[in-house]
Amino acid sequence: MPYAIIEKHTHPKHPRLVFLLTSQSQNFLARTYLNGKLRYKSTSTPSLRTAFRVGGEWYADLLRRVLSEAPSRPKHSKVVQTLGDAFAQYRRQLSKQLRDADMVWSAIRSFWDDRDVGSITPTVFKQFYAVRRSEGVSNHTLHKNVTLIRQILKHCAEEEMIAALPFIPRIGKIAHNPRKWLSPDEWKHLQEVSRQRIKSAANVRTRHQRQECHDFMIFMVHSMMRVDEVKHLRFGDCELAMNGQGDDVLIVNVRVSKTGPRPNVVCLVGAASVYKRRLTKEATDEDLIFKDDHVRAFQSLLKAADLYEDGNGNTRNRKALRATGISFRILEGANVTLIANNSGTSISSISNFYAKHLRGTDDIDALTSITRLTKRPRH
Numbered sequence: 001m002p003y004a005i006i007e008k009h010t011h012p013k014h015p016r017l018v019f020l021l022t023s024q025s026q027n028f029l030a031r032t033y034l035n036g037k038l039r040y041k042s043t044s045t046p047s048l049r050t051a052f053r054v055g056g057e058w059y060a061d062l063l064r065r066v067l068s069e070a071p072s073r074p075k076h077s078k079v080v081q082t083l084g085d086a087f088a089q090y091r092r093q094l095s096k097q098l099r100d101a102d103m104v105w106s107a108i109r110s111f112w113d114d115r116d117v118g119s120i121t122p123t124v125f126k127q128f129y130a131v132r133r134s135e136g137v138s139n140h141t142l143h144k145n146v147t148l149i150r151q152i153l154k155h156c157a158e159e160e161m162i163a164a165l166p167f168i169p170r171i172g173k174i175a176h177n178p179r180k181w182l183s184p185d186e187w188k189h190l191q192e193v194s195r196q197r198i199k200s201a202a203n204v205r206t207r208h209q210r211q212e213c214h215d216f217m218i219f220m221v222h223s224m225m226r227v228d229e230v231k232h233l234r235f236g237d238c239e240l241a242m243n244g245q246g247d248d249v250l251i252v253n254v255r256v257s258k259t260g261p262r263p264n265v266v267c268l269v270g271a272a273s274v275y276k277r278r279l280t281k282e283a284t285d286e287d288l289i290f291k292d293d294h295v296r297a298f299q300s301l302l303k304a305a306d307l308y309e310d311g312n313g314n315t316r317n318r319k320a321l322r323a324t325g326i327s328f329r330i331l332e333g334a335n336v337t338l339i340a341n342n343s344g345t346s347i348s349s350i351s352n353f354y355a356k357h358l359r360g361t362d363d364i365d366a367l368t369s370i371t372r373l374t375k376r377p378r379h
Contacts, residue, residue: 008084011052015089017059019043019051030055033082033116034062083120083152084113090155100258104148108132112149117156122167125149129171139172146171180316181323184331186307187221193305213297215274216290220321222270224329224343225254227318231293232256236285238275241266248272259344266342294318326350 007021009028020029028051030041041058043051087105111128125146132142146168156162182190194214201207220230237253250267267275278289298318302308309315322343329339330350340347 009048010085010088011056011059014056014059016085017055018085019048019055021046027051028055030058032059032062033085038082038116082113083115083117083149084109086117086152086156086161087112089159090152101148104144108145108148117153118162120153120166122169125166125169129169142171180310180314180320181327182307182316182320184328187324187328190217190301190305190307194301197301197304209292209297210301212290212292213294213301215278216292216294217298217301217318217321218270219267219274219290220318221325221328222272222274223250223252223265223267224322224325224339225252225265225267226257226322226344227293229254229257229344230290231288233289234285235275235279235283235287235289238289240272240275248276250275254344257344262344265344 004023005020006023007019009019011017011019014032016034017030017032020031022029025042026046028043028045028048030043030051032039039062041055043054045051045054091101091105108128111131115124128145129142132145137145150165150168153162153165157165191214194210194217198207198210198214201210216230219225220227223230225233232255233252237255239251241249241251243249247269249269250272252265252267254262254265275289295318299308302316307316326339326343326345330336336347336350340350
């Protein structure tokens with residue numbers, strides 16, 4: 001289109017009818033795909049509510065006329081639409097991985113949004129590969145992009161919008177790049193720098209923020225949880241337990257995760273210590289353990305410790321803490337299946353992104369000697 005789309009809305013009763021606010025007009029433009037043709041109608045109003053009414057009447061009349069003009073159509077030639085409209089329908093069926101789908105779609109929307117679902121060919125996919133590679137994305141990311149497009153097209157086939165799934169050309173070999181982690185020496189150094197920064201803080205507020213960041217990174221490494229999982233963790237999701245050596249560990253019920261809820265996650269001694277330190281008399285089950293995401297604070301700490309980049313020049317962020325925790329468990333020789341289940345990932349991911357780059361010792365069941373305890377009182 002020669003104009004920029006500022007807003008896009010779907011009619012509440014007609015998912016194939018969308019309303020666009022463009023750079024060329026202050027009024028909403030109704031758009032739909034019917035019988036293989038892209039059709040537009042100016043609603044002559046800047047009010048979305050009025051546009052829905054005007055556009056809905058136009059769409060209903062248009063649908064009656066188009067259907068009356070088509071005496072018979074093969075089963076697969078249901079009303080087609082753009083891939084963007086198809087994605088809007090497809091995402092309504094999602095429950096667990098809606099956020100992931102939205103993130104992928106936002107990255108590729110400019111290429112796919114206005115493409116007719118019936119005109120997507122292998123050539124279109126090859127063009128998409130070329131565009132994404134020119135943007136510097138890896139084959140691994142490209143594979144995730146294409147997986148979403150395939151799912152949308154599968155939905156279109158099931159809804160009889162297209163006759164069959166188009167052939168999708170091979171992307172190529174996927175390189176399994178190791179996760180950015182901190183070696184044992186780097187992790188020790190980072191903790192030392194963090195403690196020094198806490199002591200040298202200029203005021204109480206800065207000292208408190210740095211202590212919270214310190215607790216956050218200790219918890220991340222000793223829990224092997226994802227950043228979003230820790231971010232949504234509440235005191236009521238945790239209970240203390242004791243391992244075979246008599247040390248406190250933490251049992252966590254992960255409620256928010258991209259892979260779905262994960263009960264009985266075993267967090268090691270460091271996480272239990274952080275939990276006990278942050279558990280005040282005033283804390284309730286519904287209170288978040290960490291109220292800050294510590295993005296900038298942790299980045300500042302990495303730079304202060306001269307660990308912001310790894311040996312290959314790759315920058316680190318909070319995700320490096322989870323990778324560090326998993327890598328340490330592998331180095332200790334913990335059971336890989338147990339690590340995968342506990343951290344909410346697959347054995348293949350452990351193998352491809354962690355284990356193949358490390359050398360473990362003898363297999364020890366480091367996470368299984370757990371004796372459950374009654375949750376401790378708040379005070």
